[in-house]
Amino acid sequence: MDGLPTPLRCLSECHPAEMFTDDGVDTVTSLEQKKVERSIEEVISVYKQIHSLPQPTLLRDQHYQYLKKGLRHLSDAYECLDASRPWLCFWILHSLELLEEPIPSAVASDVCQFLARCQSPTGGFAGGPGQHAHLAPTYAAVNALCIIGTDEAYSVIDREKLLDFLWSVKQPDGSFVMHVGGEVDVRSAYCAASVATLTNILTPKLFEDTTTWILRCQNWEGGLSGVPGLEAHGGYTFCGTAALVILGKEHMLDLKALLRWVVSRQMRFEGGFQGRCNKLVDGCYSFWQAGLLPLLHRALFKEGESELSRQRWMFEQRALQEYILLCCQNPTGGLLDKPGKSRDFYHTCYCLSGLSIAQHFGNMDLHHELILGKEENRLAPTHPVYNICPDKVSQALQHFHRLPVPGDDRQPDIASAYGPADPGNSRNQKDLPWCCDDTLSSGAKKAETCH
Amino acid sequence: MSAVEESSNDSVEVKEDSEFDAEAEDQLGDDHVLDPTRYIFYRDRKEWADLEPVPQDDGPNPVVKIAYSEKFSDVYDYFRALLKNNERSDRAFALTAEAIELNAANYTVWHYRRVLLQALSKDLRDEMRYITAIIEEQPKNYQVTCLSTWRLSSPRHHRRMVVEWLNNPAEELEFIADILSQDAKNYHAWQHRQWVIQEYKLWDNELEFVESLLEEDVRNNSAWNQRHFVISLTTGFSDPTIAEREIQYCLKQIRKAPHNESAWNYLKGMLQDRGLSSQPGLLERVLELKETHCSPYLLAFLFDCYEDALENSSQKENICNLLALEKDAIRKEYWLFLGRSLKSKHGISGNSDDLEPSVPASELFPTEPL
Numbered sequence: 001m002d003g004l005p006t007p008l009r010c011l012s013e014c015h016p017a018e019m020f021t022d023d024g025v026d027t028v029t030s031l032e033q034k035k036v037e038r039s040i041e042e043v044i045s046v047y048k049q050i051h052s053l054p055q056p057t058l059l060r061d062q063h064y065q066y067l068k069k070g071l072r073h074l075s076d077a078y079e080c081l082d083a084s085r086p087w088l089c090f091w092i093l094h095s096l097e098l099l100e101e102p103i104p105s106a107v108a109s110d111v112c113q114f115l116a117r118c119q120s121p122t123g124g125f126a127g128g129p130g131q132h133a134h135l136a137p138t139y140a141a142v143n144a145l146c147i148i149g150t151d152e153a154y155s156v157i158d159r160e161k162l163l164d165f166l167w168s169v170k171q172p173d174g175s176f177v178m179h180v181g182g183e184v185d186v187r188s189a190y191c192a193a194s195v196a197t198l199t200n201i202l203t204p205k206l207f208e209d210t211t212t213w214i215l216r217c218q219n220w221e222g223g224l225s226g227v228p229g230l231e232a233h234g235g236y237t238f239c240g241t242a243a244l245v246i247l248g249k250e251h252m253l254d255l256k257a258l259l260r261w262v263v264s265r266q267m268r269f270e271g272g273f274q275g276r277c278n279k280l281v282d283g284c285y286s287f288w289q290a291g292l293l294p295l296l297h298r299a300l301f302k303e304g305e306s307e308l309s310r311q312r313w314m315f316e317q318r319a320l321q322e323y324i325l326l327c328c329q330n331p332t333g334g335l336l337d338k339p340g341k342s343r344d345f346y347h348t349c350y351c352l353s354g355l356s357i358a359q360h361f362g363n364m365d366l367h368h369e370l371i372l373g374k375e376e377n378r379l380a381p382t383h384p385v386y387n388i389c390p391d392k393v394s395q396a397l398q399h400f401h402r403l404p405v406p407g408d409d410r411q412p413d414i415a416s417a418y419g420p421a422d423p424g425n426s427r428n429q430k431d432l433p434w435c436c437d438d439t440l441s442s443g444a445k446k447a448e449t450c451h
Numbered sequence: 452m453s454a455v456e457e458s459s460n461d462s463v464e465v466k467e468d469s470e471f472d473a474e475a476e477d478q479l480g481d482d483h484v485l486d487p488t489r490y491i492f493y494r495d496r497k498e499w500a501d502l503e504p505v506p507q508d509d510g511p512n513p514v515v516k517i518a519y520s521e522k523f524s525d526v527y528d529y530f531r532a533l534l535k536n537n538e539r540s541d542r543a544f545a546l547t548a549e550a551i552e553l554n555a556a557n558y559t560v561w562h563y564r565r566v567l568l569q570a571l572s573k574d575l576r577d578e579m580r581y582i583t584a585i586i587e588e589q590p591k592n593y594q595v596t597c598l599s600t601w602r603l604s605s606p607r608h609h610r611r612m613v614v615e616w617l618n619n620p621a622e623e624l625e626f627i628a629d630i631l632s633q634d635a636k637n638y639h640a641w642q643h644r645q646w647v648i649q650e651y652k653l654w655d656n657e658l659e660f661v662e663s664l665l666e667e668d669v670r671n672n673s674a675w676n677q678r679h680f681v682i683s684l685t686t687g688f689s690d691p692t693i694a695e696r697e698i699q700y701c702l703k704q705i706r707k708a709p710h711n712e713s714a715w716n717y718l719k720g721m722l723q724d725r726g727l728s729s730q731p732g733l734l735e736r737v738l739e740l741k742e743t744h745c746s747p748y749l750l751a752f753l754f755d756c757y758e759d760a761l762e763n764s765s766q767k768e769n770i771c772n773l774l775a776l777e778k779d780a781i782r783k784e785y786w787l788f789l790g791r792s793l794k795s796k797h798g799i800s801g802n803s804d805d806l807e808p809s810v811p812a813s814e815l816f817p818t819e820p821l
Contacts, residue, residue, distance in 0.1 A: 022710070023711075025669070079553060080556060278713050
């Protein structure tokens with residue numbers, strides 16, 4: 001990078017004009033929004049004073065120390081996450097892989113053994129040893145094991161029991177409850193689809209009617225809600241859309257309406273994303289919202305859209321990177337929601353995931369990078385469906401596709417167990433989920449060879 | 452969630468703790484009789500002596516190991532013991548409340564509590580009082596963050612189960628209104644409200660409730676969503692009287708606060724099925740508003756009207772460029788994409804990486820340089 005760096009958008013003369021227009025009508029929404037904007041203004045002004053040349057820096061070492069410690073020890077403030085410990089493993093391991101920090105094999109092995117203790121005897125993973133299985137820690141555990149990517153990691157997963165667990169939470173209307181006796185929402189479909197495809201336990205009937213149910217979650221705003229009827233929300237929109245992408249059914253959404261909704265969630269002043277219309281910016285939506293653009297880009301491409309950019313996602317990539325680097329970093333390590341909030345591993349994971357999305361454009365054979373600030377800010381690319389690195393996705397798929405899909409004796413209409421494999425069973429290359437031929441991973445490999 | 456680390460950069464996730472950790476040195480089994488406020492660990496309670504606590508099996512080399520307080524470990528060691536023995540007793544029921552107090556997101560505990568509610572035929576009205584207190588405490592106890600809404604779905608789900616078992620929604624609308632008065636956009640509160648209304652057909656006063664919330668904060672997108680919910684599941688939007696009423700309502704709110712995205716989204720959202728251009732006179736009313744109450748949302752709405760009418764007007768292209776380059780520049784990539792799609796639809800060849808508008812800037816901005 002020679003010469004002067006590109007000027008920051010947030011330091012331009014026009015930037016203040018992007019502040020919220022309250023039309024002289026004060027409401028809680030406008031008051032809160034203006035408060036946040038003032039705090040961002042403060043951050044920008046401090047930054048301007050300290051730095052003569054705007055080169056935002058990702059605090060790699062500080063984040064690494066924070067993550068390395070957390071992977072082993074957490075204070076008692078984390079008691080509230082005692083039922084989410086596989087999540088802690090995933091958030092930390094994914095952050096480390098984005099930072100391209102290797103995980104020592106001893107630690108990796110310890111994670112495997114811990115997650116094995118979180119696995120329920122009846123299948124699926126729980127929030128901690130001795131707890132009941134739940135789709136969210138199941139998603140997190142499978143992702144964490146795939147990040148580790150060793151045979152030890154893969155072999156932790158009891159695939160037969162996992163399939164039993166998925167069936168046990170499947171509802172007649174196509175939806176899934178998060179755990180036995182638990183609540184339904186669209187996250188569950190994503191968690192189920194993600195683990196089923198990565199571990200190759202997907203059977204045709206498992207997601208019967210799931211598509212229909214997810215589609216009911218797209219509302220008048222264009223985004224998706226947690227359950228049909230509610231407000232469109234970034235987290236749920238991501239889960240519903242990614243689930244449909246996995247099932248190959250994303251074209252059934254009103255893609256144009258969804259696109260309009262998600263691009264409208266980027267805040268004109270802050271640069272980051274809000275979770276819902278008229279709510280506040282939050283660093284975690286850097287992934288849940290911005291992560292939708294790669295999914296939509298690909299979906300529209302498949303629908304025959306000819307005018308898609310070959311260099312950029314349809315959101316302001318620089319503005320998002322500015323928001324994350326200037327406003328979401330704790331100087332002693334870890335990332336956060338917005339200035340004034342405290343750091344945590346959830347925000348560390350999703351701010352970094354969003355930063356990666358904003359840095360890397362990839363579609364088919366193309367890979368185009370846009371790194372704000374120093375070249376060292378570059379993160380590894382992440383897979384926009386699974387949110388683990390694309391090579392880990394390919395590796396896991398390769399590994400598990402050598403294994404047979406667990407027996408379908410749960411389903412009344414599958415051919416007898418005595419004969420040869422049912423040709424309806426998806427072991428055929430062309431029936432593999434789209435992610436298998438997704439050249440995002442090959443794109444990532446290309447980028448790596450450039451460095 | 453916000454987590455406390457030793458560093459001073461973090462703020463504490465404040466937790467209300469009415470009991471204090473026991474002075475470990477002078478624990479006596481009978482002390483709690485003499486001083487009822489003194490906390491006694493379960494391991495020191497005579498009534499629990501028959502039960503062998505089950506320590507958590509984290510393995511020899513744990514990861515993400517939480518430094519549980521002594522109280523937390525003690526309670527959960529006994530919870531695990533109860534679970535292991537599948538004990539169905541009043542003491543087990545009482546312990547679940549302690550476990551919940553320590554971590555309201557532990558869905559295993561909530562599930563077990565529900566099993567006990569049924570096995571012990573507990574009074575569900577007492578349970579309603581309990582769950583009401585738990586839910587009302589939460590905003591005061593925990594710094595509400597995006598993650599906490601997902602973690603704390605368990606208490607709300609529990610309430611729904613109890614309401615279902617009692618088959619009595621009588622308190623619900625008022626209870627939820629109370630929660631919403633403290634946090635008008637609380638996602639789970641709205642979720643519970645929609646369930647209650649649909650399950651028990653309590654539609655009658657809901658539109659009025661929505662209007663009162665919009666009076667308070669016309670930018671409350673959750674309230675706009677609830678408006679859409681109520682109307683679409685009662686009268687529907689296709690009745691022209693209803694459609695006109697709703698359009699009037701939107702335009703009135705827009706005149707008051709033109710830069711309120713929710714109102715514009717609602718206007719579009721309620722009309723999009725039948726098409727924006729299906730509503731006679733709407734385009735004219737919006738064009739009128741453009742003179743005095745313009746906003747990026749109005750311009751986008753105009754664009755959508757023209758799109759729906761399949762008008763090939765250059766107006767559409769101009770609006771796209773205006774939005775991309777000036778009025779909604781954060782969404783430049785998106786508006787340029789729409790602009791290119793227009794051109795290619797109308798048979799004008801375009802380079803898909805053409806970042807320049809086809810209309811010369813001098814036409815759009817006569818006094819401003821590119």
